[in-house]
Amino acid sequence: MLKSPILAFLFVLLHVAAHAGPPQILLDVARFRNLNKVEKGAEVEIYVTVPTQSLTYRQRAPKAFQSAATVTLEILKADGKPAYREVVTLKPPVLNDTTIAIKNPQSFLKRIMLPDGNYTLRGTVKDQYRSAGGETTVEKPLVLEAPTGPFLTDIVLLSRPAARSGGDDNFARGGYRLTRAPGGVYGRGADNIFFYTELHNAPVGQPLRVHYHLTTPDGSAADADATLTPQSGRPTTVVGQLPLGPLPDGPFTLFVEVYGGPGNKKLLTGHRAIGARSATEYAPAGAAVPR
Known part of the structure; x- marks a missing residue:
């Protein structure tokens, strides 16, 4: 004692x-x-x-x-x-x-x-x-x-949905408030990944198809599609989410692809982001750190 x-x-x-x-x-x-x-x-x-x-x-x-x-x-x-x-x-x-x-x-x-x-x-x-x-x-x-031609900026992985905001500070971009997932890590209780990127130099005035593809090394995957119509004179914001669902723990890759042309079948540009899921660890605001 x-x-x-x-x-x-x-x-x-x-x-x-x-x-x-x-x-x-x-x-x-x-x-x-x-x-x-x-x-x-x-x-x-x-x-x-x-x-x-x-x-x-x-x-x-x-x-x-x-x-x-x-x-x-x-x-x-x-x-x-x-x-x-x-x-x-x-x-x-x-x-x-x-x-x-x-x-x-x-x-x-x-x-x-x-x-x-x-x-x-x-x-x-x-x-x-x-x-x-x-x-x-x-x-x-x-x-x-x-880059020349249409391109996507880096994809920001978020811990919660991008929220509409009229604020003007470091956490606001493209009219949204962004809450980042540090290290791209999603811990216990996270059912979805959320993301934000910007599209530049796309054909103006015509609807485009955006395809989201989430995949893991073992072949598990999730997909979704959305449409957007680029506007002239400024980048077009792209926000979305995908369910983690049955995806296993470990690294994942998110692909965001933009298609245009006849039937929206021509790939105009694409970008990817790498994150990780750790469903066994509690991670408030991404507190869990990959080792």
Whole structure:
């Protein structure tokens, strides 16, 4: 039995630290076209998620524990020179019990304008309460270019349906409010996947057929069709959903294809997104992280 308050406090700190693995960071990137005719290029949306299960919690007061982390977000040009850099400090909510199995992730969204070109996206998370093994860096290639002819932008996987919104902030796009599924992961209780993308340079004024196809490595699949009529002068938003139904746990691929021409049988453009299902794990707002 621990009789010293100081020993008891040290025991709690060691207990908390022992259960914290290396910090993790998820970078979900969506590339859209910059509609500014003067400054051509891309709008890059970077949705950063830090699962707090992997952070160290420090006792601040009796039954009050908190973690802290910093995220350094960088975009490097092809020559290695910085195009963007920002440091964000995360302070997750205070917990009264660090044995809680589920700790909600901390997320934020950045929308960055960049000229077309080749870049490297780098995200570094640092656990503020750990010196050894308390930092993780993730890098992704980032290619920005303007395709010719009809094209779809990146598909954003959502944890809930895209909702009509007149707001003007980072979470609003194309007249919708978007709630992202971090890492494209759908946990226990998720019956559908939801998604958003934008169609550019499509034939104006004629109805087109949009085909959605969801598939897994074992051959399981779900399909749906919709119609849309592109308008002149702006991209056409494409929103939809598909049931997860009997699809097994593991990775899935969502294909969005647009058909036009006689009988809407000619493939005009298509794009895909990769996500994952984990029906055995509880994942509020995508708290579960693929290992």
